[in-house]
Amino acid sequence: MKQGNKVAKAAGIIMISMMLSRVLGYLRDVVIYAQFGQNRVTDAYNAAFSIPDFLYMILVGGALSAAFIPVFSSYLTNDKEQEAWQAASILFNSIMLLLVVGVTLGLIYTPFLIKILVPGFDKETTDLTVMLTRIMFAQTFFMVLSGISVGILNSYQHFLAPAIGSILYNLSIILVGWLLSLKYGIAGFSVGVVVGAMLNFAIQLPFILKRGFKYHLSFNLKHPGVQKIIILILPVFIGLSVNQINLFVNQFLASTLEGGLVAALRTGQRLMQMPIAVFAIAIAVAVFPTLTNYAAKGDMINFKKTTSLGLRSVFFITLPSAAGLMALKVPLVRFLFEQGKFTQEATMATATAVFFYSLGIFAYSGIQILNRTFYAIQDTRTPVSIGICTILMNIGLNIALIGTMGHGGLALAYSIAGAFNLLLLMVVLKYKISGYGGRSIACSFLKSMFAAVVMGITVYMIISYFETLVDISTKTMQGLQVLIGALIGTLVYGIITYLLKMDELKMVLEILLKKLPARIMRKGIKNN
Known part of the structure; x- marks a missing residue:
């Protein structure tokens, strides 16, 4: 199978699995919020992820993304599989000891850590958060195991088992x-997190053994x-630690606001992460x-073209996704969550986020x-250095905006810092590899942005008019409103980008269908 087909097939598998996983994730949130509401109980549940997630991210998240896959893949490319397994084993043993x-x-x-992270919680909420955190520590072991497994399988160009694992986790x-939860309350869902992490690893183990x-x-x-790996990973440890500290600061500030806003921010970020996980991460992982292979072979021409193609593809998909979410913010949150103890006030708070x-x-x-x-060329220092600068900027914006905008200011600060981070990465990469098609990327971005803005305005006007025609108090009408908005938005965006003769339209459609022929991939690269 040619390289273009491999990337496209992998992207298709990951996109579908990410979509299913995210849908299950939202169903999970619907069940939790309908049963418990958006209040200090669910604030405690969300805050309980903080410390276990921090351990996982600094021990495995950075290792896999920054160092392990490039090094492991390099051994495989040079027919040194035995050395690859030795390095993987030593890494595994060391990480488990640290864990x-x-x-x-x-x-x-x-108890001490929770009081630092969420000082605004009362004693009852703090005690609940401590208990839930201790339960969730067990998931960290299995998430580390599955994280290393994903790195190994991805190096072998195997994406199906990790995809299934993520679905089983949320299910x-x-x-x-x-x-x-019927007997143990919100703690039942913390136990579910542990069981899900176990299943996530279990589904990958047979495929690891099959690889020898x-x-x-x-x-x-x-x-x-x-x-x-150690040389590459040390800067990332620092960067990820600082990034987690930034999230802790957000949580710290949000805990001082009224009850339920920690949960509102987390729910809002999960909705925001949907297009990133389904499309951007899927394409990036694929x-x-x-x-890494192009970098290992020194083939910088195709390396640059692949980078350009990846950027143009994710911008083409995620700009309209953002416009759609902004236009449908209230109808979508209302349809997904507003039931049981999830009130209209909670809907508006989440929609703002x-x-x-x-x-x-x-x-x-x-x-x-x-x-x-950057990781593919084994440069971990640049993303980390830029990340630290933007994170400090994020913290400053958080403090400046929370007073006037509340939890919305925390979300806005996060977005502004992200845009600054992206700009710096693009500028530095341009000088590091002597260009990668910046003009074609900028042209594609502006066209996608124009189409997305027109689409967003159109969708907002139509769904607003829809509310004047029908009673949206029922789930059927709420769902229909969201569906109509999504379909019209997709149609409008598709028509505009077609009229603008954007090659990305055809590339993305083929990727979504997992049928991207090598000739289309080559065409996209040639148009760079």
Whole structure:
């Protein structure tokens, strides 16, 4: 199978799995908020993810994205599979040792850490957050295992098992969480998170073994591959730690606002992450092994063309996604969540977060591609340095905007910082690899932006008129309103981009159908 087909097929698999996983994620939130409402109980549940997620991100998230896949793929490309497995085993052993220490300390000092992270919580909410956090620590072990497994499988160009694992993760939270919550309350969903993490890893294990997994009980940190990973990963550890600190600051400030706004921000960010996860991350993950292979071979011509193609594709998809979310913010949140104990006030609070978060969708989508571009050439320092600068900027904006805009200011600050991060990455990369089709990227971006703005205005006007014609108090009419808005938006955007003769329209349609012929990929690259 030619490289274009491989990337397209991988992107198609990841997009579908991401979409299913996100749909299940929203169904999970619907179940939780309908049962408990958007209040301090769900604030506690959302805050309980903070410390376990922090451990996972600094131990595995950075390792996989920045160092492990390029090094592991390099060994495979050079027919040194045995050394690849040795490096993977040493990395696994070291991370698990660090994880044991981290979880032990986390369990002991959970009450102290929670009081620092969410000082605005009352005693009852704080105690609940401590209990839920301690339950969720168990998921960290399995998430680390699955995280390393994903890195190995992706290096072998295998994407199906990780895709299925992410679906099982959310499905387990819904089913196990709902059943246990009938007796144990919100804690049932925390147990569901642990079970979901176990299933996520379990589905990947057979595929790892099928690839000829060779485990070595070794902590030889002087292994050349491990040394390279350590050199590459140290800056990312710092960067991810600072990024998590930024999220903690957001949570810290939001906890001082009225009850339910921590949950509103988290829900808003999940909706904002939908197009990023389904499209941008799917394309970035699929293209990453290709970029690493081109870098390992020194083929910088195709490396630049692939980077340009990735950026143009994600901008083409995520700009209209952002415009659609902004236009449909209230109808969408109302349709998805407003039931049971999720009130109209909660809908408006969440819709505000969605609107301001959506302004940064294109930026965080582009960052997914550009970070991996730097990682592929084994440069982790640049994204980290830029990330630290933008995170400091984000924190300053948070403090400046929360007073006048409340939780909306926190979401807006996040979006502005993302746009600044993207701009700096693009500028630095231009000088680092001597250009990568910046003119074609800018032209494509402006066309997509124009089409997205027209689409967003059209959708907003039509759905507003729809509300004057029908009673939207029923879920049927609410769903119909969202569906009409989405369909009209897609049609308008498609027509405008067709009239503008954008090649990205055909490329993206083929990617979504998982039938991108090599000739289309080549055409897209040639048009760079």
